[in-house]
Amino acid sequence: MEPIIATQDLEKVYRIGRVSIPALRGVSLTVEEGEFVAVMGPSGCGKSTLLHVLGGLTRPTSGKVLVDGNDLFALSDAERTRFRRHKIGFVFQRFNLLPTLTARDNILLAQHIQGDGCNPHRFETVTNMLGIADKLAQRPNELSGGEQQRVAIARAAICEPKILMADEPTGNLDSESSAVVLNMMRSVNQEFRQTILMITHNPEAAAVADRIIEMRDGQIISK
Amino acid sequence: MIAQNILRRPIRTVISVLAVGIEVSMVMLVVGLTHGMLHDSAQRIGGLGADVMVQAPHASMFLGMTSAPMPVKLGDYFARLDHVKAVTPVLFQFDPSGVSLIWGIDMKTWDRVTGGFAYLRGGPFTGPYDLLVDNWYARQNRVRVGQVVKLLNHGFTVSGIVEHGKGSRLFIPLQTAESLAEQQNRASIFFIKCTNPGYTDSVINAIKKLLPNYTVLSVQEYMSLLTSNDLPALTDFITVLVAIAVTIGFLVIFLSMYTTIAERTREIGILKSLGATKGYIIELILEEAGILSLAGIVAGYLGTWAGRMLIHRAFPTVTVEFTARWAVWAAILAIVGSFIGALYPALRAAQLDPVDALAYE
Ligand SMILES: Nc1ncnc2c1ncn2[C@@H]1O[C@H](COP(=O)(O)OP(=O)(O)OP(=O)(O)O)[C@@H](O)[C@H]1O
Ligand SMILES: [Mg+2]
Numbered sequence: 001m002e003p004i005i006a007t008q009d010l011e012k013v014y015r016i017g018r019v020s021i022p023a024l025r026g027v028s029l030t031v032e033e034g035e036f037v038a039v040m041g042p043s044g045c046g047k048s049t050l051l052h053v054l055g056g057l058t059r060p061t062s063g064k065v066l067v068d069g070n071d072l073f074a075l076s077d078a079e080r081t082r083f084r085r086h087k088i089g090f091v092f093q094r095f096n097l098l099p100t101l102t103a104r105d106n107i108l109l110a111q112h113i114q115g116d117g118c119n120p121h122r123f124e125t126v127t128n129m130l131g132i133a134d135k136l137a138q139r140p141n142e143l144s145g146g147e148q149q150r151v152a153i154a155r156a157a158i159c160e161p162k163i164l165m166a167d168e169p170t171g172n173l174d175s176e177s178s179a180v181v182l183n184m185m186r187s188v189n190q191e192f193r194q195t196i197l198m199i200t201h202n203p204e205a206a207a208v209a210d211r212i213i214e215m216r217d218g219q220i221i222s223k
Numbered sequence: 224m225i226a227q228n229i230l231r232r233p234i235r236t237v238i239s240v241l242a243v244g245i246e247v248s249m250v251m252l253v254v255g256l257t258h259g260m261l262h263d264s265a266q267r268i269g270g271l272g273a274d275v276m277v278q279a280p281h282a283s284m285f286l287g288m289t290s291a292p293m294p295v296k297l298g299d300y301f302a303r304l305d306h307v308k309a310v311t312p313v314l315f316q317f318d319p320s321g322v323s324l325i326w327g328i329d330m331k332t333w334d335r336v337t338g339g340f341a342y343l344r345g346g347p348f349t350g351p352y353d354l355l356v357d358n359w360y361a362r363q364n365r366v367r368v369g370q371v372v373k374l375l376n377h378g379f380t381v382s383g384i385v386e387h388g389k390g391s392r393l394f395i396p397l398q399t400a401e402s403l404a405e406q407q408n409r410a411s412i413f414f415i416k417c418t419n420p421g422y423t424d425s426v427i428n429a430i431k432k433l434l435p436n437y438t439v440l441s442v443q444e445y446m447s448l449l450t451s452n453d454l455p456a457l458t459d460f461i462t463v464l465v466a467i468a469v470t471i472g473f474l475v476i477f478l479s480m481y482t483t484i485a486e487r488t489r490e491i492g493i494l495k496s497l498g499a500t501k502g503y504i505i506e507l508i509l510e511e512a513g514i515l516s517l518a519g520i521v522a523g524y525l526g527t528w529a530g531r532m533l534i535h536r537a538f539p540t541v542t543v544e545f546t547a548r549w550a551v552w553a554a555i556l557a558i559v560g561s562f563i564g565a566l567y568p569a570l571r572a573a574q575l576d577p578v579d580a581l582a583y584e
Binding site for chain 1 (some may be wrong): 224227228231234394490492494495496497499500501503574576577578581
């Protein structure tokens, strides 16, 4: 079967004035559909950059990204946005929920933005599975970190994207909440067959994954 | 989400709504006031029954704005022209305390041009410091015959109350007006009655030949000038005020949306990470501005209504004339102004890089 993500010699150089900072230096990797992959590596080695490039948020300086058979950066801006919103959900270290909206509205907003192609019956399934069904009326600042992250996962998973990209999803959580969140990610991965790419600093978290990718200095050193 | 954003920043919301409201009521009141005043004065000039009016060179369209007096003697020349039945001079005096234009009139010739006043109470002047008022003025100011009214720093005794619709609302004898103005034998305007209205043009031509630089108009022409919508002097005036009003609305909405976007950069990053297109973001911002300006328009209509009440209370004889057309125009201008004001912030928000926006504190 064709891999869901495949990259070839990805490079990304940030330029700040005359200084250029190479963040990715020739990354080639493939991820199979349904895989749960953890990405580890020291701070500044380019993990977040890789995730942003694979998720279509940032354009690489050179190289190709194939997601579900589509050359992501051959698409126009608008096409890539549309593609991204159907195929990829993001979860961030800082939860990134909209503070003015309740948990329910945060999830519904994602549904709304994604428009048709979003199964409305999934709402209950997802919120039940993530154990937030009784927290839906609360706003983010009335929820614990773990609960906020579960809402964020629900939001990312609600429209059944093929891929979930998580950048240190447990980075701001205590170990107990981390365990719950990781568990949930695992269930999402197994029950909905969503491919997960998760950045983490924590070996325990990485242990949940099927495979661990180690990065250093913008390169993958082991798969 | 739009509603949340609007409610969560109440001060910003109130200020934006107020600004648009002020914009709308300013447009409507300015237009309403000028239209009301012009229609009013056009009607009263028409009610005189004169055919031709003569003013000094470069006289203002708005009677009384410039005094620019002419020698009263000119009237004798006009009277000798063919087809002229009667000529009457008027000297304008402006009384700032009551915002009213007082006409100094020469009763003998006035009667011949206008057919005379219809006296509802009392009668003509009997002394130099006598005053005639129209029934409107009398009612609004509760003035009775025999009462002393203070005008131009003098006490005037009301000798009669006349039916409204002939030129002004307040009349004093011409000589008195002249001496108060410290101008002997001067007139601001001559009204001329032709033997037959059909001779109006030939009388005008004859006067223009006699006094080429003078402002000579048929009363008909003057009325249609005042009531037409493309009166140049008027449109300039209105345009300037309307432009100021729209600019206020535009700037406030611009600033309001611009700061909102700076404040919500992270939020926009989140929306983009969820797959929101540029169009979605632009629509979101414009919609928010649209709701603010709709609320502002409603506030503006209320403000207009309140403004008219205040004006009527302070200046009972002033008419404010609203037309549905200008209500619609004021709304359209407000919406267009805020749309343009919100456009740049919206485009900027749409251009934000999602990764940068998410990293924004
Ligand atoms: N927007 C940017 N502009 C310039 N340089 C950047 C930018 N984003 C990242 N970098 C640089 O690129 C390199 C890789 O950054 P990246 O955020 O991908 O690292 P990371 O592995 O996610 O680190 P951490 O574990 O601390 O999150 C770093 O040297 C960083 O300073
Ligand atoms: Mg990172």
